[in-house]
Amino acid sequence: GAVVSQHPSRVICKSGTSVKIECRSLDFQATTMFWYRQFPKQSLMLMATSNEGSKATYEQGVEKDKFLINHASLTLSTLTVTSAHPEDSSFYICSARGGGVEQYFGPGTRLTVT
């Protein structure tokens, strides 16, 4: 149980375009979803926390207009990187939390902006 999927697993986009990443909890209802960014050989950096039906809470230094998060249902959250630039290239990971404190992680999405 407690499976989280992410789609796509890899995406390449051109500079200036937008890209959407989906995060789904497959077998449980996620009251809260989290989005992380991870650079090679580094730790996970929390970008934002989203609760179903409400606006996401962004961490300090994360541009909310650039990284749009929508948590439309209890099983789906999306991260849209708008007007992507090469410096946005990274590994993006989502996680989902049900009723408990544990987070279940998706497999991640590698974004490359050319």
Added chain:
Amino acid sequence: AQTVTQSQPEMSVQEAETVTLSCTYDTSESDYYLFWYKQPPSRQMILVIRQEAYKQQNATENRFSVNFQKAAKSFSLKISDSQLGDAAMYFCALAIYNQGGKLIFGQGTELSVKP
């Protein structure tokens, strides 16, 4: 503010031997949880073990156990009978109960296992 510190960027262990990964944390909260996550080359985060702060007994999961020293704010992970599949990045993480379960991660320790 809460912090998690892993002071060992890299560790190495011989197959079948035991290794201990260190983690210290800082929080003024009394109700929190501690976790160890494993991230293999696939980059899928896998929960290894969790510890509730209010529990005095150290958590164990098969070959994995923790040494939780609450007063010292220390939370080390011991891997016994190391296997080649244990090679991965290991992250220590802290979650404060009344902060929506937000995880604060340490810098990570890269563990290699020698055959």
